[in-house]
Amino acid sequence: MQKKAGPLFYVFLFVFVFLVMFPFLWILLSSIKPLSELFGEEAFNWFTSHPTLKSYVSVFVNYPFLKYLWNSTVIATITTVYTVFVAAFAAYAIARLDFKGKSVILGIVLSVSMFPQIATISPIYMFVKKFGLTNSYLGLIIPYTTFALPLSIWLLVTFFRKIPFDLEEAAKMDGATPLQTYFKVILPLAVPGIFTTSILVFIAAWNEFLFALTINTAENYKTVPVGIAMFQGQYTIPWGEISAATVIVTIPLVIMVLLFQRRIVSGLTSGSVKE
Amino acid sequence: MKNEKKSERRLAYILVAPSLLLILAVAIWPVIQSFYFSLFDYRLNNPAKSSLHLDYSLNLERYLESYPFLMNALKQEVAQATGEEKEQLASLQERLQQVDEEIRADEEVAKRYKQVDEILNNFEVPSEEIKIVSIDEQAAQDLTKTMQDAKQTLKTLNENGQLKQGDKLTGLANGLSGAIIEPNFVGLAHYKNYFTDARLWKALWNTTVFTVISVSIELVLGLAIALLINKAFFGRGLVRATILIPWAIPTAVSALMWKFLYDGQNGIVAKYFADIGIINNMSELLTTGVGAMFAVIFSDVWKTTPYMALLLLAGLQTIPSSLYEAASIDGATKWQQFVKITLPLLKSSILVALLFRTLDAFRVFDLIFVLTGGGPANSTETISILAYKVMFSQTNFGGGSALAVIVFICVAIISTIYIKFLGADLISDRK
Incomplete structure (x- = not known):
């Protein structure tokens, strides 16, 4: 067409x-x-x-907006790095190795990514409360695993599958173990896929609202979405500040999207299109 | 070769294990726990209900802070009293002694009893795990009965002025009866209550209305946009970036943005809608039920139609153009080509996009929480919002968990239906 x-x-x-x-x-x-x-x-x-x-001045002077930005950055970065790291091993095994129960595992991953957050919130809230993790970075990083890990595995599996299988055969012929093959052959080729996955996981963690709303309630630990949403007071809504804050969080997103749009699109559509 | 296969399999399990364990611990286990919570009358703001008790239990800290002093005070009273009162008090003393022995008859309880006693004697605070001990139902009921009688007797005697330390005694008796923790297991009572609760049905209805309308509009618009931009044109990258921005911005932030645009006094979108006659006056958008639902759906369509278009566009691009060439040589019209080629080949892309969008829409929380808070008069309250309110505003974790489980079951049903249509396509090994 x-x-x-x-x-x-x-x-x-x-x-x-x-x-x-x-x-x-x-x-x-x-x-x-x-x-x-x-x-x-x-x-x-x-x-x-x-x-x-x-x-713009007021956003930084009258609200701990810089702190919100910092909190979101730290939480989203750590979540991304650790889930993508753990997921990369699992995704490699699912995509490239031969073992029983593969489709069951992928099925579990897919179903967990469909879990409604509200169904896990009460036990997770009790858990972080019990261990004194409310109002801490770890208190959000742990719950964020619920959506970040299945998402990472799902995306990485599709990327790993795209790498030609002949490469592994050749490595095997040369006497490489599967682990050597992974680190020397597959991983370098999977870097673009890992990068794309990281962008999508980062955006998901950056945008998360429900866990952040319930777990980190102290000013000093709020993330950007909750922080901005809570700008509205009981009776007045400071639209000027809200507009400025919205522009501030949108600009980096626009830049990121402009730079990485091809990757983001390939990540978003990789799970849904048969090739 | 066989050995190699075996070691490959072992390696695979080792590589998958950390992810699976994490998923089990942070996602699957909480869902199971949510279901378990929903079987209890579990309230965070009520000390007697702030944990889950299947059996009767005893708060040994409270018990030991009252029992010895009550016995002591009773002893003094008995020594001073005469006649009928003396008998009453003595029998009370004896019954309490008996119940105390009955409680301690259990070895585990006796051990903890001693432990807590020692801790209290050292003026330390026993931990939650140590001080709460589950006791035999019979013993618990005997204690409850004894305490009821004791309170009654002491109250009457105190009112008649026949006690020296009346207020102290009644106070201690109250403290002692407060040490008994009744089981707060309620079975399926929460579910039963909610299924007859109009608010739940209203929330389910709102969720369904929101999901069906917004997802259908998004599908139709998304497909139209995808078909239109499925061609080579100048500025493609820019358009793609534009499409991604609404998707990438946090939903909570975009909801707030729309709240500003919909504002009854200063909202530009509200003004334009009123000017072209979609609404009668500007304030209608956020203050009437229909208006608010429209506003919420409109925002969702704005945010996710581009995303839908993107998914469908990717599907369209996998259809070989030779098919269309062949069809037009055979004289097929554009519409015939769309129905006979595009739709069938796009089927699985459409279903996958629909599946993810339907589930997302059904779980909607951020958008409505920020934009309308579920109002006005609960007209946009979805099931997730209701569950959140019950859990965190009413601090009723039992009831809220029951609602969360209902959301979970609905989502499971929706996915099962879609996956039936999709077949195993979604998780099959594609090479």
């Missing part, structure tokens, strides 16, 4: 992109409005004539 695109197509494309991006655009425009222009008649003006960075 490879046809050339006509001018009408580009119009459609522009409208589509505009609609998808509109909320971000509006938030960006609102984030530089002075407080008085966020309410009343002026609230619907697209462009402010008095742009200001006050909201």
